[in-house]
Amino acid sequence: MTKTAKVTEFRSVADMTIGESAVISSVGDDCLDIHCHCLRLMELGFTPGQEVSVVAKSPFKDPLAVSVRGTIIALRKTEAECIKISTDGIRN
């Protein structure tokens, strides 16, 4: 299921490819934008430790459709960048 991807320190949901799964490591850390919607992202279900996967992308590559907690939420790339991921923690 999961495609292996290069794990770098600053990868976010915006960098994920279609079909890729990952675990959220943090939301909104080192976010410089004061109007950032990080709290709303967390309220939507994007909390650290949650597994997410990118199920589709718009033909313009932005927004992305991200599966989380049993639903699919479309996010713009700028919003997806706030959600940092790590690929090592996937539970099986």
Add this chain to the structure above:
Amino acid sequence: MALEIKDPAVNNTPLKKSINETKLPVIALIGMPNSGKTTLFNALTGSNFKTSNYPGATVEYSIGSLVNRFGFSSYVMDSPGIISLNPSSPDEDVTISGLFNHPKFGLPDVVIVSCDCTQLSRQLFLVKQVIDTGFKTIVALTMNDLLDKKDMFVSEEKLGKILNAPVIKINSKKKEGINELIRKAEEMYLDESIVDYKSTIRKPGHPAEEDVAKLYDYTEQTEREVLESKNNIDINEVNRKAFRSLSRTPDLNSMKLDKVFLHPIWGIFIFVISMGIIFTSIFWIAQPAMDIIDTAFSSLSQLVADSLPAGAWYSDLITNGLINGFGSVMIFVPQIVILFILLGLLEDTGYLARAAMLIDKPLSKFGLNGRSFIPMLSGYACAIPAMMAARTISNRRERYLTIMIIPLMSCSARLPVYALLLAMVVPPDKPWIAGIGLGALYLFSIIASAVTAGIISKFKKTDEKSTFMLELPPYRTPVFRHVFKNTYYKALVYVKQAGPIIIVISLLLWALTYFPNVNPEIPESKTKGLTEEQISKVIESERLNTSFAATIGKNVFEPVLKPLGWDWRVGVSLISAFAAREIFVSAMAITFNITESEDDEDNFQTSILASMREARSPDGTRPLFTTASTISLIIYFMFAMQCLSTVAVARKETGSWKIPAIQIVFYTIMAYVLAFITYNGLNLLGIQ
């Protein structure tokens, strides 16, 4: 805050009265978007409800009474779906404040929270927040059939115990569990053991990120405890075997369908086809219905005119003022109905969210949102339904921006005007040039609206950041009855709220063009040898050319319009055309004294073109309608806010006169300046 504005711009006075008299209990429905809340509301009220705005805001709530069959008299209130009790936009703030301190109903007696059990860990977030506020809360579990397909179910007893609130499984479409839900609500309402609980209910404060994380820990823990497998296997075992975290996997059929609907090629193809269907429907399919309404009102007007004394001012007030004014309200109903049926079906199937996602990127460049696309597209048919469709844009700033630029879309009412004016400038033996010209006008209107949106969003600073964050709900079969009902209410609210403004302004325009020379004297030499119909046209023309509108045209407009190459007669036609753009053509015919009947299209067009060609400029030295002055008139029509119905709907949809006022001033100045540049630029280039 919006709620403090004391402007009850709402239409449910009878309901309000009866509430004050009988003090019926109020059940409020709360739930995340797509959690089955509205379907439940329809099942509870039998689709018999009223939709109103929160005072001073454009956020809607619906109120209806419980169906008699349930044997419990209560009001049910439905407001937009929310993610959390912590608002992140002004509109959410209005909705959430309305739950705690509703301007009409105060605090609800019982709260029903709808909870989609296929995404339990996410939906319990709001459920827990609501229970923690202290409301008498019932949890309605929805989408149990979908969870069943995954061979899982929720234990109501366990969940109820953990949450310390009753949990009831429902299926609104099959009416399962609804009766039980009502019984529970009645029981809780009558429960006197909890005394004075209402005074302790507080709207929760702004949570920190840790609070959100903690609450989610709780919901995950709860999910693990209450989710059970049908075959009595450990749920974690099921998850492991079937699919990674099956309980947190979205609807599998929807994911398969999305492979097509969001495909880079097929997705665009389906998008273009569906948007094409919407556009053709409101552009052409609405036409026969609009023609019927048009014919009905002119026959009615004729019928009434025959029974009233001819030539009396009040006869004309009733026929040309009142009946025509009401006709111009009703003429938009077919387009509104068709657009909202299609929009409702797209929304209910789940495709609308996908369509918005597909087109979001290019629109976001101009400060707009994927959801702006359908309103903008509809604007090419008519700005009235288009502005109403902008309701689907959840971000207030983006909604207002969309409403702001919709009048720039080249609507169908401009076509007759363009057709006439293009016929003026294009050589008769090369009609294809007019076709190219028309295409160029459409293209130009797209560019103009994009540039305008870009400029406004760049210079208008705001706290409300442009976001998307849209849930893509599972694909579902729409409930047609609800779509039709909802469309009916949309059309009704339009007629009730925008109608009066349209009628008042049309009466004003009628008075301007009718008075003071009500019965003009025509020298007999002028009417010699004319038929009765032609004579009445001559009288009409004389009356208009000596009316208040003409006086304003001559004294105020002529000096202003001269630099554009026009005279007062164009000005009078522009005043008349404020009722509707296409009236420009018939107003021109009246001011230029055309006696041909409009029914004979070819003759009418030929004679109005002939009169326009003969018309001289104010000083009489050169023709009035040169190539330059005609093109400048086309440019003017592209930009000017020449439509009182649009003004009325912009007022209704934004809840204030601010945006329509800006549109009138800004677009008229823009139209004038661009027409001026066109006219003088063409003259400089040697084109007269």
